[in-house]
Amino acid sequence: MSIKRFFLAPSEDLVQLSSQFRLVKETLRRNGSYLPATPDEPPEETQPYDADRTDDDSNFDRKNLCDPIEEFEEGKEPYVNQGSALLRTECNFFKFFLDGSIRTYYLGEQIEDNRSYPLIATEVASAAIKRADDGRASVSKLMRKVALLVPPSPPARPQTVRDLIELRANFSAVRSPIKLDIEQLERDIHQPGVDLRTSLLGKARAVMHEIEHTLARSLKREKGEWLILDGAIRRPEFLGLDETIGLAKSFSRNPVFHISGRFKDVVAMLSGLKEGARTVVFRHSGEGGDPVRKRVAFWYLRLRSGRGLQGPLQGIVKIDYRSRGDLLKADDIELVNTISRALLAEKYVSPYPTPRWHAHIYPIYVAENYIKSSLFSPLAFRGHFGGI
Amino acid sequence: MIGKTTATENSPNTVDDFAFWLSPDKIVNPFDFVTADHLRGTRTIGIVREMMMITDAPSHLSNYVSSEFGTVTTPPNTTRVSTTIARASVMANTGIETKRQGISLEINMPIENDQPVRFATASEVAIALGAEKIKQPVPMGLIEMSNGVSIPVSVDGRYLLGPEAAHLNVSGISGLATKTSYMMFLIQSILSRYGHEKMGVVMFNVKQQDLLHVDEEATDLTPLDLEIYKSLGIESKPFANVTYFLPRGPDGEPDSEHEPENSKIYAYSLGDCVSDTRSSLDLLFSEVRDPDYTIASILEHLRERWPLRFGRDVKHDDETVRTADQRVETWEDLRFYENFPREIRPGSRGKFKRHLGRLIKNSDLFVPGRKHEVYLGDEVKRLKGGQIYVIDIFRVGKAEERAAFVIGDVMRSLEEMYAEEIEGRPEKVIVVVDELNKFAPKGSTPGPVAQQIIEVARTGRSRGTVLFGAEQFKSEAHEQVYENAGTHLIGRTGSSELSTQPYSFLDKETKSNVTRLEKGELVLVHAAFRQPVKIVFPCPSYKRQESATSEAREAGSTSTSKPDGAFSES
Numbered sequence: 038m039s040i041k042r043f044f045l046a047p048s049e050d051l052v053q054l055s056s057q058f059r060l061v062k063e064t065l066r067r068n069g070s071y072l073p074a075t076p077d078e079p080p081e082e083t084q085p086y087d088a089d090r091t092d093d094d095s096n097f098d099r100k101n102l103c104d105p106i107e108e109f110e111e112g113k114e115p116y117v118n119q120g121s122a123l124l125r126t127e128c129n130f131f132k133f134f135l136d137g138s139i140r141t142y143y144l145g146e147q148i149e150d151n152r153s154y155p156l157i158a159t160e161v162a163s164a165a166i167k168r169a170d171d172g173r174a175s176v177s178k179l180m181r182k183v184a185l186l187v188p189p190s191p192p193a194r195p196q197t198v199r200d201l202i203e204l205r206a207n208f209s210a211v212r213s214p215i216k217l218d219i220e221q222l223e224r225d226i227h228q229p230g231v232d233l234r235t236s237l238l239g240k241a242r243a244v245m246h247e248i249e250h251t252l253a254r255s256l257k258r259e260k261g262e263w264l265i266l267d268g269a270i271r272r273p274e275f276l277g278l279d280e281t282i283g284l285a286k287s288f289s290r291n292p293v294f295h296i297s298g299r300f301k302d303v304v305a306m307l308s309g310l311k312e313g314a315r316t317v318v319f320r321h322s323g324e325g326g327d328p329v330r331k332r333v334a335f336w337y338l339r340l341r342s343g344r345g346l347q348g349p350l351q352g353i354v355k356i357d358y359r360s361r362g363d364l365l366k367a368d369d370i371e372l373v374n375t376i377s378r379a380l381l382a383e384k385y386v387s388p389y390p391t392p393r394w395h396a397h398i399y400p401i402y403v404a405e406n407y408i409k410s411s412l413f414s415p416l417a418f419r420g421h422f423g424g425i
Numbered sequence: 426m427i428g429k430t431t432a433t434e435n436s437p438n439t440v441d442d443f444a445f446w447l448s449p450d451k452i453v454n455p456f457d458f459v460t461a462d463h464l465r466g467t468r469t470i471g472i473v474r475e476m477m478m479i480t481d482a483p484s485h486l487s488n489y490v491s492s493e494f495g496t497v498t499t500p501p502n503t504t505r506v507s508t509t510i511a512r513a514s515v516m517a518n519t520g521i522e523t524k525r526q527g528i529s530l531e532i533n534m535p536i537e538n539d540q541p542v543r544f545a546t547a548s549e550v551a552i553a554l555g556a557e558k559i560k561q562p563v564p565m566g567l568i569e570m571s572n573g574v575s576i577p578v579s580v581d582g583r584y585l586l587g588p589e590a591a592h593l594n595v596s597g598i599s600g601l602a603t604k605t606s607y608m609m610f611l612i613q614s615i616l617s618r619y620g621h622e623k624m625g626v627v628m629f630n631v632k633q634q635d636l637l638h639v640d641e642e643a644t645d646l647t648p649l650d651l652e653i654y655k656s657l658g659i660e661s662k663p664f665a666n667v668t669y670f671l672p673r674g675p676d677g678e679p680d681s682e683h684e685p686e687n688s689k690i691y692a693y694s695l696g697d698c699v700s701d702t703r704s705s706l707d708l709l710f711s712e713v714r715d716p717d718y719t720i721a722s723i724l725e726h727l728r729e730r731w732p733l734r735f736g737r738d739v740k741h742d743d744e745t746v747r748t749a750d751q752r753v754e755t756w757e758d759l760r761f762y763e764n765f766p767r768e769i770r771p772g773s774r775g776k777f778k779r780h781l782g783r784l785i786k787n788s789d790l791f792v793p794g795r796k797h798e799v800y801l802g803d804e805v806k807r808l809k810g811g812q813i814y815v816i817d818i819f820r821v822g823k824a825e826e827r828a829a830f831v832i833g834d835v836m837r838s839l840e841e842m843y844a845e846e847i848e849g850r851p852e853k854v855i856v857v858v859d860e861l862n863k864f865a866p867k868g869s870t871p872g873p874v875a876q877q878i879i880e881v882a883r884t885g886r887s888r889g890t891v892l893f894g895a896e897q898f899k900s901e902a903h904e905q906v907y908e909n910a911g912t913h914l915i916g917r918t919g920s921s922e923l924s925t926q927p928y929s930f931l932d933k934e935t936k937s938n939v940t941r942l943e944k945g946e947l948v949l950v951h952a953a954f955r956q957p958v959k960i961v962f963p964c965p966s967y968k969r970q971e972s973a974t975s976e977a978r979e980a981g982s983t984s985t986s987k988p989d990g991a992f993s994e995s
Contacts, residue, residue, distance in 0.1 A: 124499075124500065124502060125502045125503070126500055171504075172500075172501060172502065172503055173503075173504055174503050174506060341493075345490065345494070382502045384502075385491065385492065385493065385500070385501050385502050386488070386491035386492070386501045386502070386505055387490060387491045389486075389487045389490040389491060390483065390487060390490075399491075399502075399505070400503050403481075403503075403506055406481065406506075
């Protein structure tokens with residue numbers, strides 16, 4: 038009796054991925070010299086990292102002023118008290134919750150023609166949670182992708198890039214639930230002077246947003262079944278999603294608000310915001326070319342205050358929503374109020390004691406956990422693919 | 426399918442057990458048998474031991490904070506992710522074929538993660554209980570699973586009646602009519618399997634009319650009981666060939682709650698209890714504290730010198746009541762006997778006579794000479810295969826010592842029956858003793874009756890005497906009695922009792938489940954089973970006390986008096 042046969046055979050997708058990584062390795066070795074990283078190299082994300090804020094930062098810079106697009110009484114604070122929360126038992130307003138997750142691995146350095154570049158692999162996934170009317174959460178959909186991130190040419194040799202793109206075509210023909218994708222960093226995205234590794238991580242993030250969007254579009258939603266995306270709306274394609282908001286538990290400190298003829302930064306503007314109240318709705322002023330900046334209306338809502346909170350912005354979430362005009366009309370305001378009240382109900386239950394629990398909502402936390410449990414463990418990833 | 430196995434860093438599956446999460450709409454209970462897929466196409470069968478509901482809240486504080494720091498009125502907008510995790514103890518693996526024909530290799534490796542789990546089928550439960558290895562199956566009851574399936578469970582008679590293991594011990598709190606009922610049901614089961622001709626049964630009635638109707642048709646069997654009998658393959662009929670032995674009462678009448686037709690009256694003359702070859706007087710003095718062995722030396726003297734003569738004239742109130750050459754023949758004679766050796770001091774003689782007087786005085790059981798009464802020792806030695814003796818000791822229990830004496834004397838006679846190799850004796854004799862804690866109580870120096878019971882527990886297996894004993898609390902019975910039992914049944918028992926040493930063979934989850942057992946449910950612990958299982962059983966198929974007394978009440982029976990100090994259960 039063979040002892041080997043007693044143990045679990047690796048799953049089919051794992052076998053496929055391993056063989057695809059092996060082919061990549063052969064290609065790299067054919068075109069240059071590949072220096073693999075040590076197996077105990079940690080995943081790139083082990084450093085403290087605030088994805089929401091990073092995304093939101095990209096929507097603002099110091100020159101960008103934000104103007105209210107909702108009327109409020111001159112001379113008063115731009116706050117709107119929301120009253121009672123819109124509980125699920127009254128109206129299950131938000132039914133879908135979408136999050137994405139990313140894990141990137143530094144695999145080593147490739148040396149070609151006296152130039153080197155890092156090789157980064159990433160595993161990204163996105164999941165949507167659906168909440169039934171009885172409050173139970175279940176997974177609606179999951180999408181996963183494993184990709185090798187390749188720099189532009191140069192520093193990569195054109196032949197290497199061509200070979201890898203050819204491999205990608207071969208891999209995509211394989212019938213397997215998950216296969217290795219090869220993503221090349223676009224030349225125009227990699228800014229001169231920026232560390233290539235940082236640019237590749239940005240590319241990984243873009244890949245994640247891509248599958249988030251694909252998944253969001255594929256959700257079978259009835260009218261009135263609102264979707265919450267975790268984080269700020271940054272990419273224009275998300276603006277095409279109906280009945281969807283972006284919910285950021287952490288946000289940029291960059292915007293400056295033009296209120297009653299005065300300019301306030303975000304802390305100054307939010308310092309007086311009471312629990313259960315929101316700010317008026319803002320939008321970037323000016324006619325910049327960025328479609329997101331042009332079309333996203335946003336406001337802030339304080340979910341929590343007082344006990345357990347340590348900073349002035351804790352307990353506040355930022356809501357991004359596709360604006361429908363320059364100034365909100367009455368029905369727009371009513372919708373904003375409904376969204377805010379429904380969000381106030383989302384604080385029960387909370388994912389305490391996770392980081393930023395005060396502004397986190399539980400269904401998104403469930404989606405996060407589900408995604409994490411679906412990804413390969415770093416140990417398994419390195420064990421199977423890291424040694425290339 | 427009801428769930429999938431789950432193994433985590435902190436809670437791995439092991440050789441002995443595995444965990445599985447439950448699909449939200451499934452109902453599972455402790456003691457359910459489940460099957461999980463395992464390596465090489467095998468299946469591992471387990472029995473559910475414990476279940477816990479978990480959520481993703483890392484602490485209770487998380488839940489408190491989740492409710493806005495203690496707001497009790499707000500409902501959760503999203504209910505927490507939660508599931509019930511069940512942990513099952515491994516009973517068996519279906520095994521893989523080997524080159525050696527008929528031998529399969531069990532896979533005892535831990536079960537992997539995410540393996541489908543379902544309720545075990547009847548054949549899988551049979552594998553779990555080693556049914557294919559049972560040579561002489563004795564139905565013990567039914568396993569009832571939460572999916573509505575009932576599966577008969579049998580044990581190998583060689584492990585219940587010898588020679589591999591023997592004896593049965595039933596414990597549990599009173600009032601659930603479970604312990605005695607179960608023993609009676611099991612005897613019916615054994616008789617139906619082994620055939621009456623090989624088995625003899627001696628049982629002691631310690632509760633009113635409890636066992637005084639065992640040959641009468643049952644009146645309280647429910648359709649469910651009948652169904653269980655049917656599924657176990659046992660005919661539901663009362664015991665046959667029953668002889669009742671009732672204690673002698675005033676005027677030579679039986680001193681019993683009920684007088685069955687085929688009954689005899691038993692009594693004890695002095696000659697029954699002492700001869701030159703045997704003595705059972707020690708059993709009568711069983712409860713007398715005798716730290717200096719003075720009573721023991723007197724009893725030894727009586728046996729050695731038997732038949733006794735008075736040796737000198739005995740005077741009472743200046744009157745000669747016994748002459749020197751007269752023989753000691755009655756209990757009264759023994760009270761006048763004075764011809765003790767010098768080493769036995771007057772104080773010791775007085776103690777002996779005081780206790781003797783206390784034990785036999787005002788008792789109609791001890792007679793100068795038997796007339797129509799029988800001596801139980803002789804009757805027991807005449808026990809044949811297929812005969813059932815019911816010995817009523819309920820009213821004898823005015824002084825517990827007398828009841829203990831009856832039990833001890835019967836058991837000693839049974840031992841003698843085997844020693845004397847009496848022809849026609851049954852292959853096995855089952856002796857049913859309730860309230861074992863009274864007759865063989867715990868303690869470092871057991872009295873003669875307890876020693877007699879212990880002797881049967883220790884050596885009866887090889888001779889064919891099988892003890893079916895019951896008590897409320899194992900901790901109050903002598904450890905040699907219950908520790909020699911190969912099969913244990915435990916009914917509902919309090920947690921403080923379960924925390925005592927006699928139950929240390931049960932894991933804490935089983936103990937916790939035992940505290941929740943219902944009437945008619947028992948946990949079966951058997952030498953051949955890897956884990957305890959829960960069984961149910963039907964009411965025994967004879968007229969039981971409750972129905973018997975209610976009928977008597979309806980008929981205006983006057984036989985309802987209760988003796989004081991009787992064996993009423995608390």
